[in-house]
Amino acid sequence: MPPGLTFWFDYEGAKIHQIAGSSAYTSLSSHVAIDADGSPRAYHPADTGLDHLANAGYPNKGWRSVLVEDPAKPGTAYVQPTGPNKGYFVCKTTLADETMPVTDPRKYVNSEEMPYIVFPSTFYAIKGTGDWGDLAMVRRPGTAFESFAVVADKAPAARPWARCRSNWRRRWAATTRTHGTGQAHRRGRSNTSSFPAQDRPRPGPATAATCSNKPALFSPRSAAGRRYSPPCPRAHL
Numbered sequence: 001m002p003p004g005l006t007f008w009f010d011y012e013g014a015k016i017h018q019i020a021g022s023s024a025y026t027s028l029s030s031h032v033a034i035d036a037d038g039s040p041r042a043y044h045p046a047d048t049g050l051d052h053l054a055n056a057g058y059p060n061k062g063w064r065s066v067l068v069e070d071p072a073k074p075g076t077a078y079v080q081p082t083g084p085n086k087g088y089f090v091c092k093t094t095l096a097d098e099t100m101p102v103t104d105p106r107k108y109v110n111s112e113e114m115p116y117i118v119f120p121s122t123f124y125a126i127k128g129t130g131d132w133g134d135l136a137m138v139r140r141p142g143t144a145f146e147s148f149a150v151v152a153d154k155a156p157a158a159r160p161w162a163r164c165r166s167n168w169r170r171r172w173a174a175t176t177r178t179h180g181t182g183q184a185h186r187r188g189r190s191n192t193s194s195f196p197a198q199d200r201p202r203p204g205p206a207t208a209a210t211c212s213n214k215p216a217l218f219s220p221r222s223a224a225g226r227r228y229s230p231p232c233p234r235a236h237l
Contacts, residue, residue, distance in 0.1 A: 011123055019193070023128065026193040028141070037066060037153055038093040039112045040085040040105035045077075049088060050112075056091070067091055068102055078103050095132040095152040109152040116152035117192060124154060130196035139191045151194065 005017040008025055018025045036042040036050040043049040043056050043066075053059070056066040063077060068090040070078040077089045085105065093108040093116070100107040109116055117136050123129055132151055139146040 009126075011126075012120075022195070024193060024195045025129075026191060028191050033118075033155075035116075035118050035153060035155075036111050037091050038108040038110050038114075038116075039091065040080065040083075040110065041088055042091040042111070043067060043077075043089040044087065045079065045089065056089075058089075065092075071103065080105065093152050094154040095150065109150070114152070115147045115149040117149050117194075118153040118155045119151055120155050128196065130194055134194060134196050136192060136194045139193075141191055 004020040005026065006020065008016045008018045010016070011027075014027045014029050016025055016027050039050055041049055042051050043053055043058065045053075047053045057063040058067060058077060067077040070076045080086050080088050080090060090103055090105050091108065093111075095109050095116075096107050115138075117138065119129065130151055134151045136149045136151060137146060138149055
């Protein structure tokens, strides 16, 4: 075990280690799901979105936890009536801007713009794992590929962690769509470090709209132009 790490617990086969002198922790995983939720182009009634409707549980399963229900037509998913993504459903993330209407796609964390990770509900329930809007860093061991991210969405109990579409598209490979089997998956080792900030005030959700242009918490190094460092959420500056 590398110095400075202490074994914390095992979650669904993933060993979680705490980082000495902080509330941060890290894990190495060999299997990662891809999440398009939050993108205004994630799901379309004609099943032509970034992800397949079956992965949202639409139309006959638990789609209400993924798609926004139409306030005027209970029992149906809300379709964007105007704008560049007219005709697409509005897809939710757990982290959201509570000042905006539920039918506004800007309320949610856009998976195509803001790198984020997903916590399984049972992992989130464990004390000390953190909260929505916390900062994380994802690395692919043995390469220069790494990306900052926020904790932005919840999933059913499964091995951590799922990554959003932007995180994997920019860092590893293009996302593929899958039919009715849950999220798209990528294999290959990845390391995720999370930095809980449960005792800090949260002035607002860490979405693309509420991120500052201040330097990220960690200074990026040059790696042949392949590094990606999104703006750091205000809540963690």
